[in-house]
Structure formats: C-alpha cells, structure tokens
Amino acid sequence: MMHWLSDQNCLLEVGGSSAMDGRNIVAATFVDANEGILIATNPATGLPLAGDFFKSSSTEVASALRSATAAFRDYRKMNKDVKASFLNAIASEIEQISGPLVERASAESGLPLARLQGELGRTTGQLRLFANLVSEGSWVNAVIDTELPDRKPLARPDLRSMLVPIGPVVVFGASNFPLAFSVAGGDTASALAAGCPVIVKAHPGHYGTSALVGAAIVNAIKKTGMPKGIFSLLYDDGYSIGQCLVQHELTKAITFTGSYSGGMALIRLAQQRTEPIPVFAEMGSINPVVFLPEALEKSAGDLAKKYAASISLGAGQFCTNPGLLLGIQSPALEQFKRVLAASIADIPSATMLTKGIAENYKKLTTEVTQLEGVRLLSVSKNKDKSLQNQSEATVAEVNAIDFIQNPSLQEEVFGPYSMLVIARDISELMEVVAVLKGQLTVTIMASKPEVQQHQTLVDALSEKTGRIIFNGVPTGVEVCGAMQHGGPFPATNDSRFTSVGSAAINRFVRPLAYQDWEQELLPDELKDENPLEIFRTVNQKITKS
Template identity: 65%
Template sequence: MRVENIVACSYVSSNAKSFEGVEAATGNKLDGVFTVATEAEVDNALTSATTAFSTYKNISGHKKATFLREIAKQINIIGEQLVNRAVQESGLPLGRIQGELGRTTGQLNMFADLLAEGSWVDAVIDTAQLDRKPLPKSDIRRMLIPIGPVVVFGASNFPLAFSVAGGDTASALAAGCPVVVKAHPAHPGTSALVGEAIVNAAKSTGMPGGIFSLLYDDSYAVGSALVKHALTKAVTFTGSYKGGMALVKLAQERHEPIPVFAEMGSINPVLLLPAALDESAEAIANKYAVSITLGAGQFCTNPGLLIGVKSASLDVFKTALAAAIEQVAPATMLTKGICENYHNLSTQVLNEDGVSVLAESKLTNELANQSTAKVVEVSAAKFLSNPKLQEEIFGPYSLLVIADDEQQRLEVVKSLEGQLTVTLMAGGNELESYTELLSALQNITGRIILNGVPTGVEVCAAMQHGGPFPATNDSRFTSVGSTAVYRFVRPFAWQDWVNALLPDELKDGNPLNIWRKVDNTYTKD
C-alpha cells in the first residue's frame, strides 16, 4: 500500500507532517503513515487536472467507459485486502463493507453503460429554415459539456461508495471532468488502496495523468485550499450541515463562485398512519428498530423522526419498539469524535422541555467507540415550540412525536425543514384521505417512500438522493444514480456550425446512434 499523496497519477511526498490510520473498534494505530499534502501539491493537482481536462473532455464516451470499467476491475482485484482495511478503519461489519464494495464497482459500471449508450448528453437540434419570413432561422445545436476539475470530499460513513472511487468521482469522470479527491482522515488506508487502483486503471487505458489526484490531511487546511483554488470548478461533499455550509461559504466568497453539491443529512420523518398501526403495529415497530440502528445509525437516511397520533395502536407500537431497542447490541461507530458527539447530543436532548426516554439499549461491551441505541418521545405541542428538536443526531437514535389529532400532525409536517426522505406507513386505502398531508410532504423532501424504510438507497436512474435545504444545498440534483452526472455539465450551443467540426453527438446522420431531439421530436434518425 502506497501512502504518499497522488498528484496527477504520480506519488509525491514533500512534507514532514503526517498522521496514521486508526482501528475504530480499538483505537489502535494501523499500518501506514500518511503525508499531509502541501499547498504546492494542491496547486499541482489542480493545474494538472486543468491540463488533463483539455484532452479528457474530448475523449469519446466509449473510451471513458473503458476507463471506468477498468477502475472497477482494479478495485475487484484488491477486493479482500480493501474490505479488510475498510472494516478496520470504519468499524462497520464485514457484510456491510462487502455490499458497499459491490455498490462501488456497480456505480462505476453503471456510468460506463451510460457513456456507452450516449444519449445522456441531451442533444437538441433545431435545423435551419432559410426561407422563413420575415427572417430566416439559424441552425442551432445544443448538448451538455463538462465544466472542469471537480474536488471530491470523501465521506466518513461510506468509506467506499462515497469516497475515492464512489458515486461523486464516478459521475464526475463520466461527465468528462478530472477529479481531485480529499481523502477522509478516518480511512486513509482504504483511500490509498482505491487511489492506487484508479492510477493503475488510468495508466492502462491511456488517460492523461492529471485525470486523478488524491490528497491527505487530518485537518481542514487542504480541503479549504482545494475549494478556494481558482482552477476548481465544482465541489462535492457528504457530511454534516456545519461542514457542508462551510464549504458553500468558501465557494461563494471566491472571485468566481462555483457550485458545491453538499448532502448534509436529514432526520427522514416517518408518518405512522392509523390503519397501518391497527393492522401491524408490532411488525412496524420491529422493522423500524432495525432501521434506526442499522450500521449504528450512521446513515444520512436514518429514520430520526417518527410521527404518530394518540391511539391504542400507537401504544402497542411504542411497547414493541421499546422492547426491540432494549435488545440492540452496541456497535462500533466510525470515529471517536462521531461517537462522543452522538452520546453528548442524545443525552443533551433529554434536557429539552417535555422530552423523555422511551427506550435505551440495555446491552454493553468493552470495545471502543460503542453506540447505545436510544428512542425518545415528546408531544407534538412541545416539538412545535422547539426547533432544536429538528436537529439531526447522527447515530442509532430516533424521536417519536405524538400528536393529539391529525390536524396537529399536519402542523408538525408543515413545520419541518427539507429532508432527503419521508416515509408513510399506511394501511388499506387510507392514503386517499390524506391529500393535504401528501401535498405538504412533497414540499419538504426529495423522495417519498410507502410502507418501507428509508435506510438503503437504490443506485438507479430514477433515484433522487437529495432534497430541499438543509438536506442538501441544491435540491435540483441527486448524488446517487445515473443522473448524478448532471451536476458536472453545462449546456453549450453551436449556431450555423460546420457539420464536420461538430461533436459526433450533434452531427448530421447521428453517427453515435443516440436519442436526440430534432425539431422537437425525439429520434435516432
């Protein structure tokens, strides 16, 4: 495993400052001393990325697809070593990391398929009408083109799927943009292994060196320098509201403001409707005990808010949920800091007026950084009077809000800030009676789920993983699924252009055989 910074697919080391990886479950240091990147390396990475962009943006979709598939292949070659290191650094269970490995390579191949098919560029052609009166109409052709070097921040809770070769990197490369990754300090060894796989893939497929860089830092200086650098054209981030908004602020203060695509978390409300509870209160409670505590609750789609109306069935739900939560075993959290923050916040919330413990795990173990599952409850009236209760507590925690009636539940929904997801647990045909509620929910979320759980995000073309502020800072885009590519492109038009000099996507005869909108009709002609 190489531990130096990677600049333009080459290993460099010019700084005495360094840090080591840590095993999450024990706090013990792991192999590898990782060098903190210098300002010069930041500048070299982005200068090289800009140089590579002039070449890479014009490489065919098929060649880019080959590159992405080769990254997936190289990752699979080191699969066992990579999974073992990720388990050590993250504390996440083996099965979870194995699944995440499959998701990571699957995303790369999904974007490769998108590129190979080619229609994603949204080619639009309006042909000339030279005899139009009173003025002739020009020939205008438009498609999406890449914007330039993208800075990707690795996420703490997905050391593979939202990290060095995760969805942000894969979609940026698919768009035609070189990538500079700021490795997350919680999993530097995992990052190093994946970085080497990308370098190998870039070299074997003949990509320009500046296509990829990987920089380390256990503080904020390198990340700040990357965002402020004049050659950076976009930034992606998955993490806390505080961290995301700090990057947004830096990006907006530049001479040239640039887009930051920040996914900043969510409490993902779950509405427990009466018929659903009447039919299966215990089953729903058991399902949500699992979802709340899955992965020690360290998902941005963790169900952190449950909303019910007083009833005998809700009491059955509460009893079953409490019994299940009490038997949840502790789990290793991602870092010492995340664990301490979780315990502090989940304890402090009990100081808020009207908040009480519904259930808390009774099990313990002696490993480091262990979570304790907890569900608390509060009345809707108290919730409505205290905006602090809407704040995310990152971990195996959820707040049950109990309304006096459906009108008060609607008031709770209308008071909520933007969310990644909202879930409705409904029975029979009762949704037909909730038109006003459904309309209100559409205003606050990017995805609505029926009779499921929010944990688990399918990687597909239809997925929307984003939502109104503060879940994300730009609800028009998704960070999961094939349409994540649209974060890194802009529309560009050619007017009365020479056919031979047009991109293949816009040439007469449609040489790539893609879907195009020609004179307002979608066609492959």
C-alpha cells in the first residue's frame, strides 16, 4: 500500500534487475503494510516483474480519507497560481522519469513503447492544460448580481455565485491507459485542478507503473509545499478496497473507466450510502460507424483497410474501438467486405493487457460467432505463438433483422473485434439505429449531399452519442476544451459530463452563492475588482431587459 502523506515513515525499496534492460524499478511501499504482497506480471511472458506491492486495508483507506479531508480545508482555498504550479510540477516530475516509466508500463501492459511515449505526452499535456485553465480562472463561472435597493415591490440583495470543489475524490485506475487514465491521468488532473484531494486505487494490471507515477506526484507535492493528504495511492488485487473507498463517509465523488458490470456495481454502492455521492463511470461503447453508399462507391477498399487498422489498433483495447459497422447492401459494400476480410486476416496478433482480458476476449468472440444468424467474416491468421495472451483480430457479420432481434449483439467485446450489420435499404438501416444504446462515439462515412439528404438519420445518430464524427475513425481522443468523452447510458451513467478535456473539471465542483457579503470577506473571484466580469455584464443585461 502506498499512502504517501500520512505520518507513517515511507520506505523506498529499489527492486532487483527488472525485465526491461536490467534497469531498477522503484517500488514505494509502507514498512508496516502487512495485508499481503502483490506481484506485477508481464502479460506477454507470464513472468513476474521486479517490485513488491503491499495490499491495502480498510484501516489505511480510512487514514487516507481523513488525511484528504484535512488537506481539503487548506487546498480548496489556495491561490489559483499555486495550484497551477503544482500541476505543472507533476508534469515535469513525470517527464524526468519518462524512460524507465515507459519501459515499465510496456512490460506491465504489453503495449508498445511508441504508443506509451505518446500516452505519456498526453498525460503531461493534460496536466498542463488544467494548470493553464486554473491559472486563467474563468472556469469558476463567477456570477455577480449587485443589490437593487430601489426595486419594487421588494429590494434585491447582493448575490454572487461561483463553482467550488466538493471534497476528496476517489479515482479508479483504468486498465487500457496505464498513464493517461490512471494515477496522474485526466481524472486526477481535473480533480486536483478543481481543488479536490485525490485517492487513487491502482489498477492491478500495472502496480509498478503506478508506483513510479505516485513517486513523481509526491516529489511535486514536496517541491510546491502542498498540504499533507492531498494525494494517496492504494493497492488491491480484488474488490474489497474499492468497496471501502466508495462506501466511506468522507468520499465525495468517484471516477471509473472500465466495464459495464464494474461501473454499475460502484454506482449501486454509492446509491446505498446514507449520503449518496456522484459516480462518473465510463462503462464501454461499441462506437457504431455508418457507411452510406456514395462513400463506399468512392473508396470501398481504402475505407476497409482504414477500418481494419482502427479495429485492431492497440489490440482493440480502446474505449472508442469501432465495434459496429453499419452498411446498406450494394456491390460497393461487397467490395468493402472482401478487402476488410483480407486485411483482418493479415493483422498480426498483439499482447492484451492482462490474462483475464485475453481470456474474456477469446470467450466472447467464440460465443458471438456461434450465435444464430452470425457469420464469421474473418479472423487474423498471423498469431505470435511464442508469447502469451495474444489477440486475434475478428470481424463477424449479420443481417439487420437478426441484429435488431438479438440485443446481446450490442454488448461490447473488448478487443480487436467488430461486427458488420447489413441492411437492405435506408429504412432498415434507420431501424437498426433506433435500437442502438448510448455510445461514446458515432461515426458517419458519407458524402456531403448524402448527409444533407439523410438529416433524419444524422439526427437519430446524434441522439445516441456524446461525439459524432464525420468521415474519420473514432479511435483517438483529442484533449481540449471542446472534447466530449461521454455519452448516453450505458456508455456513461451521466451524459452531461466528459472525462477528457478541460470541461472534465465540472465533475468535481458545485455552485455556491454568497448573499450580502462584504467585499473583503468574499473570495477573490467574486470581488468587484475581479477582472473576469463577463458574467456580471451578461447578467445585468438580462436583469435590465
């Protein structure tokens, strides 16, 4: 267990030679942690990796949350520039260990070094994005309604409001992004930016990666003088610690990226509390792609190759993997099928994140291709038998009627898998869209005239998703202000929020109004001399009208 900022003494143990070029891996643990030793494993070889990680206890959960609650009293009031410096410091500390960090993450996840180097850049980039957001300051949405003492029949008091942090946030690390969605990922960055302390439950798939990033955060805490308890990192190999974290009375919010069953379990636990708390759960998506006829007639072969690459990217272990392809029967669609099948057959296998994920992928692809009406279109024939937990890219096909009548075909198969649904005409395609559940993304491949002609289809698709893409691939999520990474249930449990981009900060705040407070007693953001007066101006115009 690693709970960095308690009064206990923290021991830094340097493990023996790792599987990565003989470099040492720093495993940060507590001397007195005695709940059991956890070992990291390389999913490609099945061999253990250097470092002992100690399983947390319910006592340590309580200690972490008490420390976080104490830290919150100071951290929430800290100057915005101090918070921004802290976030920038975390990014810098992570960059200083980029070499061993990326190597360890690769050894624990099976992901290639190039992919993880890009992910590291995204991780530090989003930390700096939130640092800039905090420093600029307008995200607090300060609104000032000055008093109207002469208003009839009643005078109006002086009212000012802004967004304020809600308290300690628990972050569940994600399996498929050991850097960008884990210890110092977007959830942690946005919660810290909002003014909330963070307790992270490390994902069992990357203990060592979590320890290295945790150490970087601790260094940033020390260098910037942040309060004790602002960050804790807990280890577990099951569900008990997660349950304790959700149910503890001092926890104020939960973030989760993972399966539907896992997300719903956390949501139910939170709802059973005496004080229910928000859970922001991203629970999977099959990210439908609609191919309209003109797009296929123009470039069926190129689109097939493009989507074969997207389906298999990162062993298909993206939450935006295109798991459902929708098209209308035509000669161009037949050409698309032929090229897609050939491309899938040639795709090399890849190591999946964990043994459990690999086993579940094999189980689900076998089951779905044995269902009535489902045909196996293609499967990868290029498998590396020298490594464990290898994926085989798979594409199945089914006609629209069978898809509509079998809701189980909409369930996510996490991995390099997709299903092609073939409709007889645009009317039948609309029937397929009508039964779709909520998605993170929907993509439409079409000509401009087709979009204009089928606006009803576009409108129906937009109702199903948080992000609608035109003539692209869904894999790849830009971190910026306009990004919406969230969607209608069951993609997420609350489609009003995003887990990627600067708007992610809104998950961890609530509005607070101040009535008739003296200037010197108000937060800086609500004082008359606050330069960010856009909301005051707009509101006065509304009042006068």
